[in-house]
Amino acid sequence: MDKKKQVDLFMQMVLIRLLEERAAELYQDGKIGGFLHLYIGQEAVSTGLVAARQPVDRVITAYRDHGVALNCGIEPKVIMAELLGKATGTSKGKGGSMHMADVSKNFWGGHAIVGAHLPIAAGLALGDLYQDNKAVTVCMMGDGATNIGYFHEALNLSKVWNLPVLWVVENNQYGMGTSIERASAISMMCKKAYGYGIKTQRTDGMDVISVQKEAERLFDEIRNGSGPQLLEAVTYRFRGHSMGDPERYRKSDEVHQWQENDPIGIYRRYLIDNDIATAAELDELEDKAGEEIDAAVEFAESSPEPAADELFKDIYVEETREVNHG
Numbered sequence: 613m614d615k616k617k618q619v620d621l622f623m624q625m626v627l628i629r630l631l632e633e634r635a636a637e638l639y640q641d642g643k644i645g646g647f648l649h650l651y652i653g654q655e656a657v658s659t660g661l662v663a664a665r666q667p668v669d670r671v672i673t674a675y676r677d678h679g680v681a682l683n684c685g686i687e688p689k690v691i692m693a694e695l696l697g698k699a700t701g702t703s704k705g706k707g708g709s710m711h712m713a714d715v716s717k718n719f720w721g722g723h724a725i726v727g728a729h730l731p732i733a734a735g736l737a738l739g740d741l742y743q744d745n746k747a748v749t750v751c752m753m754g755d756g757a758t759n760i761g762y763f764h765e766a767l768n769l770s771k772v773w774n775l776p777v778l779w780v781v782e783n784n785q786y787g788m789g790t791s792i793e794r795a796s797a798i799s800m801m802c803k804k805a806y807g808y809g810i811k812t813q814r815t816d817g818m819d820v821i822s823v824q825k826e827a828e829r830l831f832d833e834i835r836n837g838s839g840p841q842l843l844e845a846v847t848y849r850f851r852g853h854s855m856g857d858p859e860r861y862r863k864s865d866e867v868h869q870w871q872e873n874d875p876i877g878i879y880r881r882y883l884i885d886n887d888i889a890t891a892a893e894l895d896e897l898e899d900k901a902g903e904e905i906d907a908a909v910e911f912a913e914s915s916p917e918p919a920a921d922e923l924f925k926d927i928y929v930e931e932t933r934e935v936n937h938g
């Protein structure tokens with residue numbers, strides 16, 4: 613990567629962090645309703661993955677989706693507007709936190725039901741296989757999703773049909789308030805794909821360069837016909853599962869230990885130590901990111917609410933076909 617692309621990864625992670633911190637404040641102020649799942653601490657995973665994909669490649673994820681949406685090219689102001697339920701949001705204010713999506717950017721959305729998007733990912737990959745699109749579907753999930761039926765059904769069929777899909781498990785150590793050791797027979801999520809003959813890899817999900825390099829390699833292999841593969845990114849969420857999480861299930865020492873390996877700090881040091889950017893340049897980018905988030909909040913708060921008749925729109929796809937009676 614050239615300097616511009618490397619520095620842009622830093623900017624993306626900082627934007628995600630600041631967007632999430634402001635979202636938490638707005639939620640506490642009662643301006644965001646429903647659930648809110650923050651991506652703070654996991655920024656390197658989606659940033660590295662999306663940086664490695666090609667425009668033809670599809671991305672689909674679970675409900676912790678704000679950062680993924682930003683990486684896929686949705687503007688912070690549009691994400692913020694969706695969080696506030698405004699008509700200018702990416703889902704017209706009707707989806708909220710857990711349902712960010714923009715098919716024009718090949719981002720097939722966040723999905724609220726745990727694991728329910730895995731069969732959809734298999735379907736997307738099957739469609740690309742039939743149409744010979746040379747595209748890879750990236751399906752991101754939390755470690756908790758590996759314990760339910762959708763995971764096993766989707767992985768099994770992806771191998772049976774040799775689908776071009778990269779399964780990505782964001783192992784942030786907890787499924788809601790339950791540690792992986794208490795809920796899963798094995799703690800290495802990548803091993804769960806062995807039974808289906810799927811190649812697996814584990815990477816440091818706190819290091820954006822490690823994620824990107826591993827993802828680039830896997831994208832190439834899958835695009836060249838290797839079939840499905842699974843990548844486990846070992847990471848950690850710095851905040852609770854959602855805003856109502858009292859976080860009584862983990863000790864402060866554990867959280868502090870992971871925070872010392874902050875993905876933004878790790879990448880900042882990498883850029884400085886390798887003479888890619890100076891501390892002053894990165895400070896300037898952080899200030900610019902702060903201004904962009906301030907503008908995003910202002911845009912969202914001044915945007916209109918969805919009109920009443922929007923309640924009945926976008927429910928079904930309207931399709932017109934010409935019928936040949938000859």
